[in-house]
Amino acid sequence: MPKREERGTLKPNIFIARSVPPEVEAYLGEHCSYTKWEQEDPIPRDKLLASLRDAEGLLTSGGKIDDELLEHAPRLRAVSTISVGYNNFDIEAMKTRSVIGTNTPDVLNDTVADLIFGLMLAVARRIPEMDRYVKEGAWKRGDDKTLFGLDVHHKKLGIIGMGSIGEAVARRAKFGFNMNIAYHNRNRKPDTEAALEAEYLSLQELLQTSDFIVLMTPLTPETKGMIGLGEFALMKRTAIFVNASRGATVDEQAMVQALQKGLIFGAGLDVFEHEPVSPDHPLLHMPNVVTLPHIGSATAQTRLDMAMLAAENLVAALQGHAPSCLVRELR
Ligand SMILES: NC(=O)C1=CN([C@@H]2O[C@H](COP(=O)(O)OP(=O)(O)OC[C@H]3O[C@@H](n4cnc5c(N)ncnc54)[C@H](OP(=O)(O)O)[C@@H]3O)[C@@H](O)[C@H]2O)C=CC1
Ligand SMILES: O=CC(=O)O
Secondary structure (H helix, E strand, O other), rough: HHHHHHHHOOOOOOOOEEOOOOHHHHHHHHHOOEEOOOOOOOOOOHHHOOOOOOOOEEOOOOOEEEEHHHHOOOOEEEEOOOOOOOEOOHHHHHHHOOOOOOOOOOOOOOHHHHHHHHHHHHOOOOHHHHHHHHHOOOOOOOHHHHHHOOOOOOEEEEEEEOHHHHHHHHHHHHHHOEEEEEEOOOOOHHHHHHHHOHHHHOOOOOOOOHOEEEEOOOOOOOOOOOOOOHHHHOEEEEEEOEEOOOOHEEOHHHOOOOOOOOOOEEEEEEEOOOOOOOOOOOHHHHOOEEOOOOOOOOOOHHHHHHHHHHHHHHHHHHHHOOOOOOOOOHH
């Protein structure tokens, strides 16, 4: 046991479970004693559990923080995830053991919104399909009707989950593309409605009337599978559906059926129920579906900002200060 006066200067032990930029590691090293997972691939669960025996803090970006993990980490006081989504936190298990949980909202809003817009444009104008034609030597004339896509500008965008990222998407749509904005949340946002001339609709009305539907809710018990066959059936036959929230907010089998039956025009997906998605998944073999490997926030600057914010959250929590991004349910 250190002498009393030394105790205050002892650095807390942390485990860094995913690789972070050197400046973030240096910052953590100033404030903490750390061990880290050295590889780029995600740490296997058994190795993670074995690494937490003495850890007071954990920097992570996925993997369940549940009873099993917490039992292997008797000294753990704080978990900081380098992501906005924290559906991997078992809130009750963390509350029971008074473990603090933090995430990284806002620093990634514009980056994720850019990507969502990219998906909307890619599906509407069939960009990956056209790219393949050109590269495979199957050039077609621009007036060939089989190449025609759909307009984005002046169309109606319906956002389910108009939060920080949803609003960044809506601003692009409103001020860059002259789109009309509708949204559905559990709670209305009068300021957002005024700023974006956004219309609040029931889920059913939004699905029935939107040309583009962007799903951006967190994954919770309430949103799991919230878009199923019934919801796809309500959409316009010309609708484009974009999901960048979490894969499990959509019933994937239903989405496959909806696309096979032609219930919607196409889909843009940054997330899947099981990641990495299996190469033989039917969604990967539909020309009107554009798929990405969960890269919403994946630019060098934004990933650095997220990692630094997560590191600051962890240090603040371990030093007994209020971290700026304590997750809502643990406040
Ligand atoms: N693809 C990627 O790389 C990324 C994905 N994400 C995902 O996006 C999610 C959203 O991020 P962010 O915008 O920052 O989060 P916010 O918390 O700012 O926004 C989420 C919005 O969803 C609404 N919402 C929650 N539950 C429901 C529900 N049952 N029905 C309708 N609306 C609901 C909330 O409003 P209200 O409470 O009023 O219902 C809120 O406005 C993250 O949780 C994460 O899963 C985030 C970043 C990157
Ligand atoms: O999916 C990414 C996140 O930040 O959440």
